[in-house]
Amino acid sequence: MAASSTRKRKIVVLGSRSVGKSSLVIQFIENHFVEAYHPTIENTFSKAVVYKGVEYDCDIVDTAGQDEYSILNSKHAIGVHGYVFVYSIASRRSFDMVKIIYDKIIDFCGKNEIPCVIVGAKCDLQSSRQVQPEEAEEFAKTKQAAWVETSAKNNINVGRVFELCLAEIEKSSPHNQANQPQPNRCITM
Numbered sequence: 001m002a003a004s005s006t007r008k009r010k011i012v013v014l015g016s017r018s019v020g021k022s023s024l025v026i027q028f029i030e031n032h033f034v035e036a037y038h039p040t041i042e043n044t045f046s047k048a049v050v051y052k053g054v055e056y057d058c059d060i061v062d063t064a065g066q067d068e069y070s071i072l073n074s075k076h077a078i079g080v081h082g083y084v085f086v087y088s089i090a091s092r093r094s095f096d097m098v099k100i101i102y103d104k105i106i107d108f109c110g111k112n113e114i115p116c117v118i119v120g121a122k123c124d125l126q127s128s129r130q131v132q133p134e135e136a137e138e139f140a141k142t143k144q145a146a147w148v149e150t151s152a153k154n155n156i157n158v159g160r161v162f163e164l165c166l167a168e169i170e171k172s173s174p175h176n177q178a179n180q181p182q183p184n185r186c187i188t189m
């Protein structure tokens with residue numbers, strides 16, 4: 001049974017088709033690489049993660065790849081704590097799509113910022129690189145997001161993605177905000 005201090009977190013993984021979302025999630029959950037390509041409809045995986053001494057019960061939603069016409073729905077927003085936006089370093093188009101999907105989520109959630117990680121997947125494909133790390137990191141900075149490059153194939157930075165996402169969620173959680181000074185509070189007596 002989960003300890004009462006366990007924090008439940010729902011993380012949604014978004015990005016274009018075939019950028020490596022399922023491979024990233026399966027490498028994280030099951031510790032192996034899937035060479036074959038099977039388009040995803042939608043899968044939710046669960047994993048217990050201990051990060052900085054805190055136990056998290058994570059539900060990770062691996063979505064069907066999106067394009068500019070995909071319609072996001074409440075499943076992508078309600079009860080979601082954080083997002084992982086994935087592009088392939090070998091596809092400029094998939095990086096441009098991350099920007100489009102990010103804006104759609106922001107619109108849908110009605111917020112200015114969301115806890116998220118921007119992930120440059122397939123970093124083993126250096127010779128086919130179309131997205132420079134500096135550009136992607138700069139984009140992430142403008143969105144107050146974390147950024148990392150990964151390879152599910154070579155198991156590089158896979159766990160780091162979800163640690164970064166939990167860290168971003170914690171940064172924006174009300175618990176942390178309660179520790180910050182409250183600006184311009186009005187007290188009625």
Ligand SMILES: Nc1nc2c(ncn2[C@@H]2O[C@H](COP(=O)(O)OP(=O)(O)OP(=O)(O)O)[C@@H](O)[C@H]2O)c(=O)[nH]1
Nearest residue numbers: 018019020021022023035039040065122151152153
């Ligand atoms: N070289 C390399 N190939 C990868 C990597 N990750 C995934 N792939 C390959 O890319 C293809 C697509 O991977 P998926 O994980 O199915 O991609 P997806 O984003 O889940 O695709 P959709 O379900 O269509 O959204 C597969 O053939 C994978 O083997 C990686 O890190 N390096």
